[in-house]
Structure formats: structure tokens, C-alpha cells
Amino acid sequence: MYSTEEELIFKANDAKGKTFSEIDIHNRLLKNTKGQFGHIIEESLFGYDINSNAKPDFEELDIELKVTPIKINKNKTFSSKERLVLNMINYMNEPYVDFLNSSFWYKNKKLLLMFYLWLPDTQRKDFRIIDSFIYTYPEEDLEIIKNDWKIITNKIKAGKAHELSEGDTFYLGACTKGANSKSLREQPFSKTLAKKRAYSLKQSYMTTLVRQRINGNEMTKFTSSDKLKKNTIEELIELNFSSYYGKTLSNLSKELNIPINKNSKSYIPQFISAMLGIRGTKLTQIEEFAKADIKFKSVRIEANGIPKESMSFKNIDFNKWQDEEQWEKSTLYTSFEKSKLLFIVLEYKESKEANPDRQLYFKKVKLWNMPLEILNNELQNIWIETKKILDDGIDIQYVKRGCLVVEKNNLPKSNFNGVAHIRPKARNAQDKYLLKDGQKITKQCFWLNSKYVAEILK
DNA sequence: GCATGATCATGC
DNA sequence: GCATGATCATGC
Numbered sequence: 001m002y003s004t005e006e007e008l009i010f011k012a013n014d015a016k017g018k019t020f021s022e023i024d025i026h027n028r029l030l031k032n033t034k035g036q037f038g039h040i041i042e043e044s045l046f047g048y049d050i051n052s053n054a055k056p057d058f059e060e061l062d063i064e065l066k067v068t069p070i071k072i073n074k075n076k077t078f079s080s081k082e083r084l085v086l087n088m089i090n091y092m093n094e095p096y097v098d099f100l101n102s103s104f105w106y107k108n109k110k111l112l113l114m115f116y117l118w119l120p121d122t123q124r125k126d127f128r129i130i131d132s133f134i135y136t137y138p139e140e141d142l143e144i145i146k147n148d149w150k151i152i153t154n155k156i157k158a159g160k161a162h163e164l165s166e167g168d169t170f171y172l173g174a175c176t177k178g179a180n181s182k183s184l185r186e187q188p189f190s191k192t193l194a195k196k197r198a199y200s201l202k203q204s205y206m207t208t209l210v211r212q213r214i215n216g217n218e219m220t221k222f223t224s225s226d227k228l229k230k231n232t233i234e235e236l237i238e239l240n241f242s243s244y245y246g247k248t249l250s251n252l253s254k255e256l257n258i259p260i261n262k263n264s265k266s267y268i269p270q271f272i273s274a275m276l277g278i279r280g281t282k283l284t285q286i287e288e289f290a291k292a293d294i295k296f297k298s299v300r301i302e303a304n305g306i307p308k309e310s311m312s313f314k315n316i317d318f319n320k321w322q323d324e325e326q327w328e329k330s331t332l333y334t335s336f337e338k339s340k341l342l343f344i345v346l347e348y349k350e351s352k353e354a355n356p357d358r359q360l361y362f363k364k365v366k367l368w369n370m371p372l373e374i375l376n377n378e379l380q381n382i383w384i385e386t387k388k389i390l391d392d393g394i395d396i397q398y399v400k401r402g403c404l405v406v407e408k409n410n411l412p413k414s415n416f417n418g419v420a421h422i423r424p425k426a427r428n429a430q431d432k433y434l435l436k437d438g439q440k441i442t443k444q445c446f447w448l449n450s451k452y453v454a455e456i457l458k
Numbered sequence: 459g460c461a462t463g464a465t466c467a468t469g470c
Numbered sequence: 471g472c473a474t475g476a477t478c479a480t481g482c
Contacts, residue, residue: 424463
């Protein structure tokens with residue numbers, strides 16, 4: 001029906017500014033079926049019959065239609081509300097083809113993206129389409145996506161489809177799909193059943209796209225398509241940093257011409273962007289890391305290889321934690337499942353006793369995401385235990401310690417299962433969080449145990 | 459020496 | 471004013 005992209009986008013633009021109830025001429029909104037927004041657009045706007053096959057929606061143009069929500073943040077920027085879910089991964093077929101013959105590439109090489117604005121406390125029918133455009137992957141993104149596809153299919157080939165995690169890859173993810181976590185499928189190289197998964201563009205990828213397009217956000221890349229044709233993004237990260245390994249921070253300071261301020265740790269982000277060859281760029285503005293949801297964490301390890309301190313994460317919203325019903329939808333699960341951490345490992349080669357003025361050395365970087373097994377065992381147990389404690393009411397005690405009165409609690413400690421614990425992180429002891437039962441507790445955060453971090457870095 | 463609570467410094 | 475990274479301090 002549409003013989004050129006121009007015709008298609010011209011038609012798509014008819015929907016701009018309209019709500020779904022204004023677009024819907026077949027009263028599809030009455031039925032509460034999933035994916036209904038895509039169906040309304042297909043049927044009422046483009047006059048297509050609804051299909052659910054392996055072909056792209058606009059087959060003659062090789063274009064797949066995707067209707068997807070964005071939301072406004074408190075600071076007025078936009079974020080994608082979700083990852084963009086693409087076609088199902090058929091574990092039995094996908095390992096036997098190459099990328100260009102894959103189901104992903106066949107169906108999703110070109111997308112007609114139609115963004116609608118999701119608003120809280122608003123009826124679905126009143127959401128408005130705010131932007132539509134045809135999306136093709138930039139050359140450098142496509143190289144990363146090809147490699148992601150390879151990571152996914154290699155895991156299937158290794159008989160590990162059941163261990164797939166969104167954090168394994170950079171832009172293209174394998175996200176769970178199915179009525180619940182019990183909808184399992186067989187895989188070709190293992191008897192273990194694996195969760196149903198679909199290809200998806202990560203939420204962080206979509207958010208970056210939205211901010212570039214709608215907020216006009218400009219980001220900086222440290223790679224290029226030429227470089228990505230020769231090396232994977234992981235190799236390029238290693239290549240950029242490895243020439244600085246073994247140097248002291250004071251040598252790095254001279255070499256990179258970035259002063260070290262003893263009272264501030266802000267020189268480390270400056271070192272990082274300089275080592276990546278994009279001096280002056282804020283870490284949040286590095287395109288590859290924003291799209292892939294890679295977060296930097298600097299670690300100082302002692303001469304024995306173990307960090308002196310555990311690693312802290314975001315503050316805990318206990319009331320939200322208590323309300324969470326599904327582990328896979330919890331903040332704890334999602335934050336570790338989709339993200340990668342890039343550890344910047346700094347090392348003391350001598351003990352503090354041997355040399356109080358000891359130097360810090362830049363040892364290495366390590367890109368890491370939490371293995372699904374740890375996530376679904378140790379971390380899930382902490383989540384369950386904490387929920388139980390919250391339901392029972394945290395046991396908060398005030399105990400004298402010298403001239404101070406300190407607050408004690410019964411939240412999971414570092415000996416709970418060796419991976420993580422919950423501990424205070426606040427401005428001071430008066431900086432409290434109000435719990436549902438009316439108790440106040442010093443603000444707490446989630447920590448990875450120092451010994452577990454040492455194990456990761458080994 | 460480690461575990462756990464407390465808090466500083468910075469940047470937005 | 472607050473979130474976050476980083477680190478101190480005390481008691482067992």
C-alpha cells in the first residue's frame with residue numbers, strides 16, 4: 001500500500017498530536033488486549049490487517065512498526081519508559097544462521113518508531129503520539145548490535161540459553177517475554193528449559209535515542225564504526241585503558257595534565273574521559289556507555305587484592321521495596337540485570353603500616369555484569385529477607401557506643417550470604433527515612449561486600 | 459582485622 | 471537540599 005518511505009512517514013505524521021481514542025476508528029480501545037496501541041495504529045491509521053508473523057509490518061518497504069512510550073522526568077528531560085521489545089528468539093533456529101539471515105535482522109532492520117507520551121494517572125486512551133520517524137541503525141551502532149547478536153547466539157550454542165541476561169550485551173538485549181516466569185522453552189544444546197526471550201533494544205539505548213532526537217542532547221563517542229569493525233566494544237575499552245596500566249596516579253596526572261585535588265575524587269572521571277581520548281566529556285555524556293547502560297565504579301584494592309571498603313549503590317526506598325511483588329520487576333533485580341559496571345581498579349602496592357604515603361596505581365579496568373545465578377540466588381534471598389523484615393517491622397535499637405548513641409537494625413548484614421548487605425549511608429545519623437509503620441531509620445543503601453568485589457576482580 | 463554504623467565532600 | 475561516592479571510627 002505504501003510504496004515509498006515518504007508516503008509512509010507522511011501518513012504516520014497524521015497521528016502526531018492525536019490521542020489514541022482520536023485515532024482508533026475500530027473501537028479497539030474497548031478491548032483491553034496487550035499491544036493494542038500498535039494494533040490501533042496498524043488498523044485505524046494505516047488500514048492494515050493485524051498480523052503476527054515473522055515478516056516486517058510494511059513488508060514491501062522492509063519496515064517494522066513500533067509504537068512505544070516515553071515519559072517526562074522531574075528535570076524535564078525525556079526517558080524511554082520501556083525497552084523496545086522486538087521479535088521472539090527461537091532458540092532452536094537462531095544458532096544455525098548468520099546475522100544477516102537472522103530473524104532479528106529480517107524483521108527489524110528498519111523501524112517506524114512512533115513515540116507516545118505516557119503520563120501518570122492518565123487513561124491509556126488519552127495518551128498522545130508526539131513523534132514518528134523511520135529509524136535505521138547508525139553504522140557504529142550496527143557493529144555493536146551484530147556483536148550483541150553474536151554474544152546471545154554464542155550463549156545458546158554453549159547450552160546456556162537459561163543463563164541469558166540483558167546485562168550480557170550492550171545495545172541489543174535478550175529480554176524475558178511471556179505471561180510469567182514459568183513460560184519456558186527448550187534449547188538445542190542443553191536439557192535445561194530456558195525462559196522465553198525476545199530481542200530488545202535496551203531501555204538505555206532508547207532513552208539515549210529519545211534525548212538525542214527530542215531534547216537535542218549531544219553526546220560524544222569514543223569509538224567509530226571503523227574501529228568497531230576490527231574490535232568489539234569490550235576490546236576497545238580495554239585497548240584505550242591498557243596503555244595506562246601500572247602507572248601511579250601522580251604520573252597519570254602529569255601525563256594527562258589533570259591536577260589531583262586531594263579533597264576531591266572528581267579527577268577520576270576526568271582521567272577516564274582523557275584516557276578514552278575524549279578529554280573533558282562528562283561520563284554521562286559518553287554515547288556508548290549511555291546506550292549500553294554502563295556505569296563506572298572506582299575500586300581501591302589493598303596489597304592483598306581485597307578492597308578495604310565495600311561498594312555502595314543507591315539509597316534504598318524501603319516502602320517501594322516492601323510493595324514490590326515480583327522479583328523480576330523489583331528495583332534490585334532490574335538495576336543489576338540490565339546494567340554493566342566498569343570497574344576502574346586502583347591498587348595500593350604496600351600496606352598503610354609499611355608506607356603511610358603510599359601511592360595508588362592504576363591496575364586495570366574490568367567490565368562486569370552480575371551473573372544471573374548470583375542475581376537469582378543470593379540477591380533474591382536478600383530481597384526476600386528484607387521484605388520479610390519490613391513486613392515484621394525493622395527492629396531498630398539505640399545503643400550507647402562511647403559518648404555516641406548508635407542506631408542498630410536487623411537488616412541483612414555482610415555475613416548474610418557473602419554477596420551483599422544493607423548498611424547506612426546518610427548525611428548523618430539524623431538523616432532519616434520514614435517507614436510505613438511510622439518508624440524512622442537512618443537512610444540506608446545497598447552494598448556489595450568487599451570480598452565479593454575482590455572475587456569479581458580476580 | 460573485620461563488621462557495622464557514621465559522616466564528609468561534592469555536584470547538581 | 472539531596473543523592474552519591476568515598477572513607478572514617480569504634481568495638482568486638
